[in-house]
Amino acid sequence: MRKRRLRPxxxxxxxxxxxxxMLTPILAGLIGTTLPAFDYLPAxxxxxxxxxxxxxxxxxxxxASCVLLTLExxxxxxxxxxxxxxxxxxxxxxxxxxxxxxGLIAPLLAAPHSALxxxxxxxxxxxxxVVRALxxxxxxxxxxxxxxxxxxxxxxxxxxxxxxxxxxxxxxMIGGALQQVAVPQAMALSRSLGYAHADGWLKTxxxxxxxxIRLPIYAVLAYSxxxxxxxxxxGPTNPPTxxxxxxxxxxxxxxxxxxxxxxxxSLLFVLVVAAIAGWRSMERAxxxxxxxxIERGSRGPATTVVAAAGAALVMTAxxxxxxxxxxxxxxxxxxxxxxxxxxxxxxxxxxWTAQLPGVRASGLATLxxxxxATALAxxxxxxxxxxxxxxxxxxxxxxxxxxxxxxxxxxxxxxxxVQVFFVxxxxxxxxxxxxxxxxVFVLPYLFxxxxxxxxxxxxxxxxxxxxxxxxxxxxFLRVKVPLMLRPILIASAVGFAVSVGQYLxxxxxxxxxxxxxxxxxxxxxxGADRRVVGVYAALQAALPLLAYTMxxxxxxxxxxxxxxxxxxx
Amino acid sequence: MSGELCLTGVRIDLPPRxxxxxxxxxxxxxxxxxxxxxxxxxxxxxxxxxxxxxxxAFRAYGRFYIGGDEIxxxxxxxxxxxxxxxxxxxxxxxxxxxxxxxxxxxxxxGRDARRAAIERALxxxxxxxxxxxxxxxxxGGQRARVALMRTLLAQPRAxxxxxxFGKLDRSLRSDLRRFVFEHAAERGLPALLVTHDAxxxxxxxxxxxMLTGAA
Numbered sequence: 001m002r003k004r005r006l007r008p009x010x011x012x013x014x015x016x017x018x019x020x021x022m023l024t025p026i027l028a029g030l031i032g033t034t035l036p037a038f039d040y041l042p043a044x045x046x047x048x049x050x051x052x053x054x055x056x057x058x059x060x061x062x063x064a065s066c067v068l069l070t071l072e073x074x075x076x077x078x079x080x081x082x083x084x085x086x087x088x089x090x091x092x093x094x095x096x097x098x099x100x101x102x103g104l105i106a107p108l109l110a111a112p113h114s115a116l117x118x119x120x121x122x123x124x125x126x127x128x129x130v131v132r133a134l135x136x137x138x139x140x141x142x143x144x145x146x147x148x149x150x151x152x153x154x155x156x157x158x159x160x161x162x163x164x165x166x167x168x169x170x171x172x173m174i175g176g177a178l179q180q181v182a183v184p185q186a187m188a189l190s191r192s193l194g195y196a197h198a199d200g201w202l203k204t205x206x207x208x209x210x211x212x213i214r215l216p217i218y219a220v221l222a223y224s225x226x227x228x229x230x231x232x233x234x235g236p237t238n239p240p241t242x243x244x245x246x247x248x249x250x251x252x253x254x255x256x257x258x259x260x261x262x263x264x265x266s267l268l269f270v271l272v273v274a275a276i277a278g279w280r281s282m283e284r285a286x287x288x289x290x291x292x293x294i295e296r297g298s299r300g301p302a303t304t305v306v307a308a309a310g311a312a313l314v315m316t317a318x319x320x321x322x323x324x325x326x327x328x329x330x331x332x333x334x335x336x337x338x339x340x341x342x343x344x345x346x347x348x349x350x351x352w353t354a355q356l357p358g359v360r361a362s363g364l365a366t367l368x369x370x371x372x373a374t375a376l377a378x379x380x381x382x383x384x385x386x387x388x389x390x391x392x393x394x395x396x397x398x399x400x401x402x403x404x405x406x407x408x409x410x411x412x413x414x415x416x417x418v419q420v421f422f423v424x425x426x427x428x429x430x431x432x433x434x435x436x437x438x439x440v441f442v443l444p445y446l447f448x449x450x451x452x453x454x455x456x457x458x459x460x461x462x463x464x465x466x467x468x469x470x471x472x473x474x475x476f477l478r479v480k481v482p483l484m485l486r487p488i489l490i491a492s493a494v495g496f497a498v499s500v501g502q503y504l505x506x507x508x509x510x511x512x513x514x515x516x517x518x519x520x521x522x523x524x525x526x527g528a529d530r531r532v533v534g535v536y537a538a539l540q541a542a543l544p545l546l547a548y549t550m551x552x553x554x555x556x557x558x559x560x561x562x563x564x565x566x567x568x569x
Numbered sequence: 570m571s572g573e574l575c576l577t578g579v580r581i582d583l584p585p586r587x588x589x590x591x592x593x594x595x596x597x598x599x600x601x602x603x604x605x606x607x608x609x610x611x612x613x614x615x616x617x618x619x620x621x622x623x624x625x626a627f628r629a630y631g632r633f634y635i636g637g638d639e640i641x642x643x644x645x646x647x648x649x650x651x652x653x654x655x656x657x658x659x660x661x662x663x664x665x666x667x668x669x670x671x672x673x674x675x676x677x678x679g680r681d682a683r684r685a686a687i688e689r690a691l692x693x694x695x696x697x698x699x700x701x702x703x704x705x706x707x708x709g710g711q712r713a714r715v716a717l718m719r720t721l722l723a724q725p726r727a728x729x730x731x732x733x734f735g736k737l738d739r740s741l742r743s744d745l746r747r748f749v750f751e752h753a754a755e756r757g758l759p760a761l762l763v764t765h766d767a768x769x770x771x772x773x774x775x776x777x778x779m780l781t782g783a784a
Contacts, residue, residue: 096625185654188622191645192652193672193723200646203671207662294663295670297677299646 011390014383018443019402021380025418025440026405030269032417036262043420044255053259057267060260062239067271070242073155073235074225075275077162081224082217084163084317085170086206087310089178090198090303093205094187102175105168108318110493110544111325112501114518117161117233118525118537119324122331124157125150127339129327135340144339150234157234158241162227164321166220167314170213176452177212181205194299198307203294207287214283215400219407221279222272226410229503229518233525242268243412247504250416251512262416269413276408325541331534355535359517363539366516369431369506370499370543373438374446374492380439381446382488385454386476389462403444411441415508422509429511437505442495449494453487485558489551497544517543572636573597574727574759579631581614581623588627589615589780596727596759596775601750603762603770606780612763615780616729619761620652621645635726635759651725651758653733653749657716659704665691665715666700672723690718693752710741717749721756728753728760734769746772 035041039050057063092098123129127144135141150157183205190200228243235241240248242264249261331337332351334344418437422428457480465475481488506516521536574596581589588611596602604612617623619633622645632641640648659668669687677683691697694714704712713733720728733749734742750773753760762773770777 182656182658184622184624185656186658188617188620188645189652189654189658191622192620192648192650192720192725192729194646194649194674196644196646204660208660291663291667295667295683296675297670297673297683298675300675 011383011387014380014387018380018384022402022405022440022443025437026409026414028421029414029417030409032420033262033265033414034417036259036416037266039259041258041262041420043423044258046259053263056260057263060245063245066239066242066245067267069155069236069239070225070268071271071275073158073162073241074221077159077166077224078217078221078279080159080163081166081170081220084167084310084314085174086202087198087307088167088171088314089174090201090206091307091311093183093201094197102172105172106490106494107545107548108321109165109168109172110497110548111321111541112497112518112544113161113165113227114229114233114501114503114522114525115328115537115541116165116321116324117230118521118533119326119328119541120157120161120164120320121150121234121525122327122530122534123320123324124160129323129330129342132340133342142340151237153236153238155236155241158231158236160320161230161234162224164317164324166224167317168321170216170220171314173213173216174209177209178205179452180212181208196299196301196304199299199303202303202307207290210283215404215408218276218279219404221275222408222410225272225275226268226412228412229522232522242271243410246412250412250508258416265410265413265416268410272408272410272413325538328534328538328541331530332538334531334534337530351531351535355532358520359535359539362515362517362520362536363543365431365514366500366518366540366543369435369438369514369516370496372435373442373499374495376435377439377443377446377495378488378492380443381450381491384447385451386480389454389459390472403447405444406440407444411504415504419508419511423511428509429513431510431514433509434506434514437509438499438502441502441505442498445498446491446495449491450484450487454484457483486551486555489554490548493544493547493551496547500540500543572726572759573634574761575634576619577632577634579615579618579633580629581611581618582628583626584628592631592778594778596761598757598759599754601753601760601762601773601775603764603773603775603777604780605763605765605767605770605777608765610780612765612780613731616652616731616761616763620650620729621648649724649726651720651723651728653717653720653728653730655732655735657704657712659712659716659719661703661705663704664700665696665702665704665707668704668715668719669722672719674724686722690722694718694748709737710745713737713741713745714748717745717752721752725758728758730760730762730764732764733762734764734766742768743772750774 036046037053039046039048039053060066092101121128125131126146126148131139131141131144139145186204187197187200190204191197193200195203226243227241228247231241231244232247235244239245246261246264246268249257249264252258252261330344333347333349335346335348335350337344415437419428422433427433461479461483462475465479466472470478500516501518502516503518503522506514506519510519517536517540521533521540524533524536574594576592576594579589579592579594580587592615594602604615606612614623614627618627618629618631621643623629632639634640635648635650640650659665660671663671666684666687669690670683673683673686677686687700688697691699694717696711696714699707699711699715704715707715717733728749730749734745737745746769750760760773762769764770
């Protein structure tokens with residue numbers, strides 16, 4: 001398409017602003033973390049470059065097993081999530097009820113990862129709900145058993161907690177990528193050639209959509225390798241994963257431990273890059289083998305069986321997620337819940353009223369930070385998208401990578417550096433700093449959720465409005481925004497949920513002085529009364545769900561007389 | 570092997586109204602019956618019903634027989650009915666030979682046997698040497714021929730043609746029409762053609778069924 005010229009104004013600088021906002025913290029942060037990794041941080045006495053930090057890191061007991069553990073859990077969680085997501089989509093495509101179910105996945109993802117992890121810990125711990133429900137009639141236990149998978153050295157609980165959230169995310173991404181393909185006809189074609197459902201999907205549709213889900217898969221890989229809050233809650237403690245090791249160093253009172261911590265954070269960055277590169281080369285091998293498998297023409301039942309098994313596991317995962325969130329609520333309302341009862345002795349609101357003063361402060365902080373960050377990110381994203389629309393271009397591949405950058409680089413590998421710069425500028429510990437960092441992570445999700453619906457608007461609406469004499473601004477406000485209200489609100493709900501769930505950005509930019517529901521919940525998770533933790537985590541999960549409900553209810557109410565807008569995609 | 574394609578008592582409703590009135594049709598081996606009607610009269614829906622891929626929103630009735638075997642309740646992937654759509658739908662991730670190999674039954678075993686079968690098909694389509702080409706680099710007419718050879722390689726017992734010539738210009742259209750009908754007749758396949766172009770019906774040379782399209 002021919003590019004049109006734009007009048008100077010907000011729209012022309014929106015993309016540049018967004019690019020600067022994304023790149024600057026990342027680059028500055030990476031530099032600010034890599035320099036101390038080589039002993040250079042004048043503020044705390046590191047004046048010369050050297051390798052002492054690396055030596056100190058390697059000398060930490062259990063360091064080698066820590067790195068191994070990180071790689072194992074990160075790669076295992078990613079492999080599992082990708083396989084399960086693909087198996088589920090292959091099995092579910094075209095089945096009745098799938099369309100309706102798909103709409104439920106997004107709110108399922110609304111609960112922050114740490115809230116889900118806390119709920120999972122309450123579910124599968126030795127004294128958790130599962131054991132309680134089965135005791136004493138099945139297990140014969142009247143006291144909690146000794147064995148535990150939460151915090152166990154193998155990291156299984158960590159992998160499970162990661163898979164619970166990443167699988168639905170990938171399922172959503174695959175569904176989004178499939179919108180570009182004529183699915184019903186392709187499926188009818190492969191069925192007429194003799195291939196069963198799942199077989200046809202895997203051999204004809206998956207290869208076509210994989211390029212679109214590649215970046216989300218890399219994001220899942222980077223996240224699984226570098227997650228901190230979930231690892232703190234259900235991950236192994238001794239040795240921990242590399243990101244937790246780095247965090248321990250960074251939050252140590254003795255500042256000399258910051259140098260090996262920076263080295264650990266830089267090493268994690270290298271590991272993530274290597275893992276992504278490794279996955280890329282694996283893609284080629286799988287593609288070659290895959291094409292040979294496709295061309296062999298076998299039409300046996302094996303694929304269907306495997307896909308069905310995968311789908312069954314995914315349904316179990318959904319159930320586990322729902323139960324995890326539910327038991328947060330149950331704990332928060334419990335009076336007493338002694339083992340091995342399957343239900344609390346009584347339900348009460350006393351826990352909530354008791355926690356209200358504490359929750360009010362962090363709850364308010366969470367609300368304000370999330371709302372402001374989402375609003376700012378929305379302004380930037382809408383500016384960029386409208387810029388694209390008016391100029392007649394679409395974001396190219398390079399821009400996609402730029403958008404994904406904050407999701408591909410481990411948070412802990414650059415947040416420390418950002419904090420160093422914030423301290424220099426004297427703005428660390430302020431809400432403004434926290435909001436600014438939240439915008440960096442909210443923006444990619446907002447962009448990805450809003451881009452497709454935005455560009456799917458029939459351009460003839462705008463053209464008709466202009467022909468009727470409306471200015472570009474009027475077209476935007478009176479035609480585009482009402483058409484886009486539902487997608488904008490849903491994207492905002494997604495951004496809001498992302499901000500509520502942020503842990504490290506709040507910790508670092510806030511210099512430990514800004515408390516949100518998530519930072520409180522993660523701290524409390526390691527020891528406090530489950531009823532107290534339940535209140536914080538339940539509220540943590542409830543806020544995004546509230547945002548989602550509003551995102552769906554508001555257009556339905558406002559456009560009650562306009563069926564085309566109330567429920568449009 | 571292929572025989573007659575019989576449709577008895579076929580009725581399709583889109584609740585609350587009827588879309589296709591009860592239809593009885595017998596297509597002899599090598600014959601091509603054309604179904605014509607205005608847009609929305611249910612022509613493509615009829616093909617989807619026969620192929621077994623009908624959207625659950627429709628209520629469909631009737632029985633189908635191919636060569637005497639009833640296929641009404643057989644799973645779609647076991648009915649052995651070849652479909653041609655308006656778009657060639659060649660899989661972009663496979664080469665031309667790969668697309669053809671996908672359709673070849675697994676009973677043709679061994680790389681050499683399979684490759685030979687694919688080469689034969691390419692020669693028949695006048696596309697010798699095109700095996701390793703990317704489908705996106707072929708012209709519209711070439712892609713349509715590959716799409717038909719792909720359908721035929723799966724050894725179907727009947728052909729369902731859903732406006733397969735719709736996207737081609739006049740000259741390509743008549744060439745491809747001849748190509749399709751010659752191959753269908755050669756293999757003795759009964760064919761059901763859906764179209765709104767009267768010249769297609771003429772070229773098919775068989776009976777024409779008009780769907781009125783319920784009001």
